[in-house]
Amino acid sequence: MATGDLRSLVAVAAAVSVAMWYVRLASRRLRPGLPRLVAFLPVLAVLPVLPLAFRAVHPRAISGFFLAWLAEFKLLLLAAGQGPLDPSLPLPAFVAIAIFPVRQRDPTTKNATGSGLAPVTSAVMAALLAAIVSLYRHKERMNPYALLVLYSLHVYLALELVLAFAAAVVRAVMGMDLEPQFDQPYLSAHLRDFWGRRWNLSVPAVLRPCVSRPVRALAGGGAAGAAAGVLAAFLVSGVMHELMFYYITLHPPTGEATAFFALHGACAVAEGWWAAHKGWPRPPRPVATALSLALVMATGFWLFFPPITRPGADKMVIAESEAVVAFVRDAGGWAAATVRSALTGRS
Structure with a gap:
């Protein structure tokens, strides 16, 4: 399944790149309004279908949010001559801004870093998410409402980490600023x-x-x-x-x-x-x-x-989450053992 989804990722990335190249070309040649919107219709129709190429729940849902929600609405704004997309942007920047919560860096602002999570905050959130996932093994004995509270925390932490990670990668590779994502929703006044x-x-x-x-x-x-x-x-x-x-x-x-x-x-x-x-x-x-x-x-x-x-989709989400936590734990153990071995060999 993992190999199949990796192949799907490559195929989806290629399809998105071609679609955004077409949109960028069309928006350069057509004025905002109905002409642009009509030209965009094939892409607007294809983007929501692409996430279905994935078998696992997490890549299907994450790509669905980026492609069928963020990208769709940003393309609608571009069709009206509004929004963050500019057909004069280089294609990689155009694709990144269309899909991810990032924006072009303001050259007048020095050392702009956007609003991503701090490394310590990210580590704490990841640890909390891993702890929640570990509790799911006892879910059959939990009060149903207590389990739903854990699901609520899972959704919040997972969204925070996924959006911050995706935007941070784009920022590191392309030098873009992060769009605001979450701002302590647990402090909301209304x-x-x-x-x-x-x-x-x-x-x-x-x-x-x-x-x-x-x-x-x-x-x-x-x-x-x-x-x-x-x-x-x-x-x-x-x-x-x-x-x-x-x-x-x-x-x-x-x-x-x-x-x-x-x-x-x-x-x-x-x-x-x-x-x-x-x-x-x-x-x-x-x-x-x-x-x-x-x-x-x-x-x-x-x-x-x-x-x-x-x-029963929550069971699939839990199974995939447990697999990710186990992979990270095993990878961390392997890395720690490698470092210890290297230090022991030097001494």
Whole structure:
């Protein structure tokens, strides 16, 4: 399976490179608007299919996020003459910016490093994730809600590490800056803070210009337009999560992810309406944070995780995670033994 997915990785990388070369060429020759969008349609249709080339869950889901979400929305922005992509960019930089949460380095900023995780923070998160994976061997004896708490922490830590690692590699190879990814979501004061300013920030970075702002403009602006833009962004996020869940489970969408994000969109609009009344009471910051996280987790237990756990996809994720942890442990042991052997030989 690993060999097959390595071959798939090479094939997918080649297909993406060719697709982005075509998009870059088309955007150079066609003006923004309908002509560009029509020219992009073959690529927009192919990108969501490419992750299905992988057999394992992790590469299928990760490539699905990069190709079917980030790249798709960035290409839609390019078709409108907006967004971070510029057809004058060299092809490697064009591909990297289209797929990953990175941006061109600002030459006026010296020693820019972006917002990636510090090495110590990454090591701590990796250790915590490995500890969580090791606990799964006892999952049959766990309280179901305790297991879902572990799943929640697993999702957070895995997303943090995967996005930071991918962006850091691109930065090291191509000298680009990292886009913001996560900003301590466990400190969120409310849902708008959680989803809009702290959780997986590469998503709102593309949803705002692609969905929120156009819908707000169509609705005429003002409070009603802002609410419509927020609701539309959450609904689109829900639909995209249905696609991400399909990559994980290979089962048809259930609508639960869409319901989860529609509910959170409605709650975010209600929060904004309440916040607009300055004299109305507000809970203290620690209480507001606890309530916000409790709402995210409770609704996640109800609507977010069942489409994954019901078909047993969580078992495949756990098995793959255990294999990765074992590989890293064995590789670390081999490296330590090699270093000890070299030091002993010198002495």
